[in-house]
Amino acid sequence: MSFFFGLVIGITVGFALIVAFVRCENARSMRRSQLATTIAAFARMTLEDSRKILTPDYYPSWVVFSHRQKLTWLNLQLTKIWPYVNEAASELLKTNIEPILEQYRPSILSSLKFSEFTLGTVAPQFTGVSIIEDRDSGGGITMELEMNWDGNPNIVLDIKTRFGMALPAQVKDIGFTGVFRLIFKPLVDEFPCFGAICYSLREKKKMDFTLKVIGGEITSIPGLSNAIEGTIRDAIEDSITWPVRKIVPILPGDYSDLELKPVGVLEVKLVQAKELTNKDFIGKSDPFAVLYIRPLRDRMKTSKTINNQLNPVWNEHFEFIVEDASTQNLVVKVYDDEGLQTEELIGCAQIRLNDLEPGKIKDVWLKLVKDLEVQRDNKNRGQVHLELLYYPFGMKNGFTNPFASNFSMTSLEKVLKSGVEGKEASENGIDVKHKRREVIVRGVLSVTVISAEDLPPADLMGKADPYVVLTMKKTETKKKTWVVNENLNPVWNQTFDFVVEDGLHDMLILEVWDHDTFGKDYMGRCILTLTRVILEGEFKDCFQVEEAKSGKLNLYLKWSPQPIYRDS
Numbered sequence: 001m002s003f004f005f006g007l008v009i010g011i012t013v014g015f016a017l018i019v020a021f022v023r024c025e026n027a028r029s030m031r032r033s034q035l036a037t038t039i040a041a042f043a044r045m046t047l048e049d050s051r052k053i054l055t056p057d058y059y060p061s062w063v064v065f066s067h068r069q070k071l072t073w074l075n076l077q078l079t080k081i082w083p084y085v086n087e088a089a090s091e092l093l094k095t096n097i098e099p100i101l102e103q104y105r106p107s108i109l110s111s112l113k114f115s116e117f118t119l120g121t122v123a124p125q126f127t128g129v130s131i132i133e134d135r136d137s138g139g140g141i142t143m144e145l146e147m148n149w150d151g152n153p154n155i156v157l158d159i160k161t162r163f164g165m166a167l168p169a170q171v172k173d174i175g176f177t178g179v180f181r182l183i184f185k186p187l188v189d190e191f192p193c194f195g196a197i198c199y200s201l202r203e204k205k206k207m208d209f210t211l212k213v214i215g216g217e218i219t220s221i222p223g224l225s226n227a228i229e230g231t232i233r234d235a236i237e238d239s240i241t242w243p244v245r246k247i248v249p250i251l252p253g254d255y256s257d258l259e260l261k262p263v264g265v266l267e268v269k270l271v272q273a274k275e276l277t278n279k280d281f282i283g284k285s286d287p288f289a290v291l292y293i294r295p296l297r298d299r300m301k302t303s304k305t306i307n308n309q310l311n312p313v314w315n316e317h318f319e320f321i322v323e324d325a326s327t328q329n330l331v332v333k334v335y336d337d338e339g340l341q342t343e344e345l346i347g348c349a350q351i352r353l354n355d356l357e358p359g360k361i362k363d364v365w366l367k368l369v370k371d372l373e374v375q376r377d378n379k380n381r382g383q384v385h386l387e388l389l390y391y392p393f394g395m396k397n398g399f400t401n402p403f404a405s406n407f408s409m410t411s412l413e414k415v416l417k418s419g420v421e422g423k424e425a426s427e428n429g430i431d432v433k434h435k436r437r438e439v440i441v442r443g444v445l446s447v448t449v450i451s452a453e454d455l456p457p458a459d460l461m462g463k464a465d466p467y468v469v470l471t472m473k474k475t476e477t478k479k480k481t482w483v484v485n486e487n488l489n490p491v492w493n494q495t496f497d498f499v500v501e502d503g504l505h506d507m508l509i510l511e512v513w514d515h516d517t518f519g520k521d522y523m524g525r526c527i528l529t530l531t532r533v534i535l536e537g538e539f540k541d542c543f544q545v546e547e548a549k550s551g552k553l554n555l556y557l558k559w560s561p562q563p564i565y566r567d568s
Contacts, residue, residue, distance in 0.1 A: 002481075017433030027069040038524045069259040071126040071145075082123035090118045096428060100235045104175070106227040111160040115168060117153075124149035124176075131147040132181075133164055140185025141194070144202055159228070161344045168214045169228070179203040181242060184419040185258060188251065196255045205373070207233070225291050230297075245323035264295065264352065264392035266320040266330065267403050269529055270303055272313040273505070274546060276382035279336040279344050286337040287346060289384065293320045293328050293353075307335045310382070311547070313505050313527065315473065319403065322390065334368060347381035348372055361532040363387050384536050387529050402441065402534050416433045441534060441561060445472075448556040449510070451491040453542075457550040458514035458521050465515040466490050466523065469554070472498050474506045485514045503530045503559070510553060514546055526555075 014216070069094050094117040105112045125148050132142040155171040181202035184194040211228060230528055240246065260288050279285045286307045292300040299320070322328060329350040335343040347368025368381040391401050415490035449468050458464035465487040471477045477498055484490035500506055508528045512523040524545035533539060538558040545551035 030188055055438045066519055071129055075125050079123045086119045100239045104231045104235045106231055110162050113158050115158040116156040120152040122151045139187050142181055145180045145183045169211050169216055171209055173210045176510050177206040177207040195249045195251045195253050196206055200242040201240045202242045260323055262321045262323055264322040266322050268318045268388040269387035270314045270316045271385040272527055273382055273384045273385055275309045276310045277346050284310050286301040287312050287334055290333045290338055291318055292331055328353050357389055358390055358392055361389050367526050442501050443503055443559055443561040445498045447556040448495040449492045450554040453489055453552045456549045466512055470496055470509045471509045503534050533559045
């Protein structure tokens, strides 16, 4: 009996050991599989992935993520051959830069040329190189070189003013840090395996220099120093900074497709800003905004100044030419107007154009920061409200730009309009291509105030008696909902119609108020442009109530158009 009992116990224990061993091996195999998956995921990580995982709170300030390879070997060889490179490059640069300076020469000068031009004895240092993976390269290779140069060049500008005064000015103390982009395209079977090289200044991180008149001070002539410095900077920005690219043919062929061409238009509506930092000791800031895609004087747009206001409403429309939607950004800088003194920067922001869906309105609030390059700014400088619409040239799918001068016109209207324009232009000697027309879109806007959610309490009982006042900004036409008593989630379902004379340049303001027996208390507001409803015809959406701790408005908007056109 004891034998059978021992046998049963032995079999049971052995079976248990086998099961435990199998489960242990399975668990170990699963852990190894998970570890292999994790390692494979780390191997696929990009620089941006690393930054998301290792936020600035979890690594010291001296840690730098770099996707560029070091080029110590190249710098050593460049230092050796620099005397020969300097001789050849100096003459080449002088020949190419002089026509550009002449093109951007300020009106105060009659001549701006080089009398001496050598790059000096200090060779630039290449601090990194990277290969850019570009799916749209179309059979090419893109390389980026990061360069740092604190040179001692001998550059003398022969400056002649309109008054006949000659001023030889020396360019000194040049400090430059930037990233150059080289595109080898197209790839061919013939040596050296590419047809042409495109080069461009992809990113200018630093460019410092000083101008000194030989035998005098350039500052003795008011405005001359700033004019020349501005000329040099504008020439660099417009002639070589990305997306501009210079093409050097290597093999015979037509490379016109590599040249810079406009690819679309960005319509920008600067709506408003809120909670701006006050830069004035007495009163409030007088904010205005500067917007640009390329920082050139003739392409930068400036808004009007709103005096004594930290929550300005601009409602201004601007148009920008886009040349490379995959890399370009829209930059917004908000300043405080100081009158005769230099304006003071309140904050800046930017948005990448490749974040925009072509043909779709994007309504965004951008947080203002001190510097676009340094992203560790936790101070609240305010926000700016933009409405963006990007449309590439030749866009299909039936999309029509509402800001175009032939928006919503019938084919008969287009024929009549072009005929009238041609007659007027021929009579007045005006080039039709350069005659700008402003679009005036008239129609009826129907607004249904459906409900509100999570409004903040406005009385001691933790309730509110809310109602909404609707105002068209241009005509100041007002409509008002009824009051819903003691409710933080009121339902109105009321519809109001507005006759709008200029839909693209008007806006709808909805203010939420709390009704009291002895008055009313302001709770917050929503500001809407009409571009989206004009483009889409109708839509329903939920909007955050601004200037309130909480709250949303549910609205339905519908547009019935009646377009009119006039000369701007």
